[in-house]
Amino acid sequence: MTSRSCPCGLPQAYEACCGRYHSGSAAAPTAEALMRSRYCAFVKGDAGYLLRTWHPRTRPGTLELDPRMRWTGLEILETTDGSAFHAVGTVEFRASYRGGSLHERSRFERVDGAWVYVDGEFVR
Template identity: 60%
Template sequence: MKKRRKVRPVPVPVQCPCGLPANYVDCCGRLHRGEAAATTAEQLMRSRFSAFAVGDEGYLLRSWDPSTRPADVDFDLGMRWERLEILGSTGGGPFHTEATVEFSAHYRSGGEAGNMHENSRFRRDGGAWVYLDGVVGD
């Protein structure tokens, strides 16, 4: 049985990690607490980035497509997610059933800055946007 790593408590940020000019409580925090649902695939992508930044495993799993969802999220305890850049998207609006969102997620690990580039796929499941999978690139 795989031993689960505990997520180090992350203080609730004032500014939302997703990159929008809003405070966390009123932006992605509403989605994390289940008070609102993502209305676009990009909004879901932003909220998932914020969930990684604050260590919200429950939200990440709830917003993951059931066909690709892992049993748990393997957080890297030495990594701090710092900034998200949305590079492009296709679909993902109120009348779409599928979408892609290309992004660059900036982090700090072991004192070193880095970034992860991914083109993520999303789909609707029971009317809600969910993360399906992604292709990590350079």
Template identity: 65%
Template sequence: MPDLSLCPCGLGDPYPDCCGRFHDGSDVPATAEALMRSRYSAFAVRDAAYLLRSWHPRTRPRRLEFDPEQRWLRLEILDTADGGLFDSQGTVEFRAHHRSGGRRGRLHERSRFARHEGRWVYVDGEIRQDGT
């Protein structure tokens, strides 16, 4: 389990005041980017329940399993389009750095988000090769 004095999403705030409040259900992300950051943090702290709750029901898997060796290290937001307070859809392109089995890696994805029942949810994503 990572040190949660600061939120894994990279904004520099304490975890309970940042993504922790989304994970515990006391607040909801107001933008697609905030949801993206909270989902990254949920992977870092292995909160499968939050990940499933924040996934669009049309594309949500039945369950999630985490790689016990994988540790999420850092999130970079590369681009956002729409996904604001008055939007119904948005995209966030990100690069998530991780370590697994002693090797470093990264996931580069352009994720699609939509409002469902008044809340932002993850729909799906396109994995990208760096530089594309």
């Protein structure tokens, strides 16, 4: 990842990639794009975006992010459905942080046309 590339791992600059989703000027068009933007929100400490893109059925009332957490990379392992032609999708990913990694299979659904995170299960 170059210093100008988006923290989600794609080569575009943050503003042209996940930044436009965070600012609300665009909506993530796929479940994978939403997954990448949510990872980026963890990197940036944007709890508001994480809550806004969480399914109302499973969204917590508040979200406290640890400011000491240092996310270091995202690897998308598999996506199932989640395109413009689907109502649901899954994204399996590995998110690395200083000292370890998190491997999860996340479920996404569309609510009023927008992709939202439903829940996930940790993969060992």
